[in-house]
Amino acid sequence: METYSIGDLSRATGVKATTIRFYEAEGLLPTASRTAGGHRVYDLAHLDRLGFIRHARQLGFGMEDIRELLRLADAAPEAPCEGADAIARRHLAAVRERLARLRSLEAELERMTYCHNGRVAECRVIEVLTDAAHGHCADPTHGGPDR
Amino acid sequence: METYSIGDLSRATGVKATTIRFYEAEGLLPTASRTAGGHRVYDLAHLDRLGFIRHARQLGFGMEDIRELLRLADAAPEAPCEGADAIARRHLAAVRERLARLRSLEAELERMTYCHNGRVAECRVIEVLTDAAHGHCADPTHGGPDR
DNA sequence: TATGGGACTTCCAGTGACTGGAGGTTCAAG
DNA sequence: CTTGAACCTCCAGTCACTGGAAGTCCCATA
Structure with missing residues (x-):
């Protein structure tokens, strides 16, 4: 499976590395796994989710709203929206x-x-x-x- | 000369007392004189200046801009604007x-x-x-x- | 295999323009 | 003189990051 460093993710989405760490600390992004040395390792799911967050922010949604939207997006597809x-x-x-x-x-x-x-x-x-x-x-x- | 308490000023301008103290700390309002007990005492000049600041804020000017506008307003009337x-x-x-x-x-x-x-x-x-x-x-x- | 340097790590303080609370003091009406 | 509202200072929190310091890791090249 393809993996990404925080810098890869940053370049791919235009979100700064510091901001990515901030999103993780705030619980918007799931905690990344780590290398033996402690560097964060991401996969495609993280990339998609970060794109989701970024677009929601561009649309002016606050972090509380985004948290809720992510919960809904993760819910079962038949759940009401x-x-x-x-x-x-x-x-x-x-x-x-x-x-x-x-x-x-x-x-x-x-x-x-x-x-x-x-x-x-x-x-x-x-x-x-x-x-x-x-x-x-x-x-x-x-x-x-x-x- | 008529004087006002911080509460009077607050009621007259719609700016909260805490915010008035904040403006003073930031240098937008000149330091008020005090009663023997330490309460702030204001006069008409303060009232006018607070109105100026409030309107500028409502127009969305930042504090740095307001500082500059106040400097200009205080300048000699013949100075260029x-x-x-x-x-x-x-x-x-x-x-x-x-x-x-x-x-x-x-x-x-x-x-x-x-x-x-x-x-x-x-x-x-x-x-x-x-x-x-x-x-x-x-x-x-x-x-x-x-x- | 050694090394150099860029990418990464954590922690903490700062942004703008206030706001709210704790804990204590003063003022003015009755 | 008493009461209680208004005032005082100091400090932390808001929102969504951003930047810096000080230290560590990774990997491409020699």
Whole structure:
């Protein structure tokens, strides 16, 4: 059976070796077997699972969600998959919320960057920020937790 | 002159007392004077500055950017404000990048949540994630650093 | 078989922007 | 004067890694 070092796995998936070790410590990847000297040894199953994790992360799922998705993926194929669906829907809703906030941020930032080569006295950027102290901000949409 | 406790400031701005202390420790807010017993005492200038910081945070500026914006806001009114403009433009560009990534995430999440009440064997969510291990993901847009 | 150097190991601290808790002190109303 | 809410400091935890230090292993070449 073909085996891989942590470096092979890293090059194959684009996930750094430190991050792979981190995933193992967090229980997302099963513990690898070791050489006599203590180096980690992986196989195809690890490669697939790491790909799964990487893609889920790219889609913005948190580690708790990924843990759950992995549990579901490992479950019997006839098991119902409402769980996975629910996680994805919940995440989609969160993404849409962030989109809405970001769009409103974009609009306000566009408005404030009309200041060109002015002086601080007439700077829109400083002005908008300063006036906020007195509650002149029209759009409260971007008030939630960001990023 | 009217003075405020940290609680007054917190209620007035919606910023938690712990966060206000944190801003002081980070140098965003000037150190408050104290009562004989050691409680912080604020004035209007603090209130304004905290409003400035809060709004900048809501707009997604990082603390380093805010430090710079505060420096600029405190500068002589005749000083040029290219700096503030540059920060805002840079941030706008970052926001637009995040928007693009989020839109592509939204699209892929939409595609994968078509799975309703199926079984794991035919679950789109699990499937999409699993296949990613073999590189079948069409859209690489959401590969960058997210959130 | 020896050696050199790149890949690997563990452990720990740092990131950003807070948040929460423990354990103790101060303030202001009654 | 008493009570209890608000305040104080210090420290650890959050999330998903990342980087460094100090040491060990593996393997290709000589």
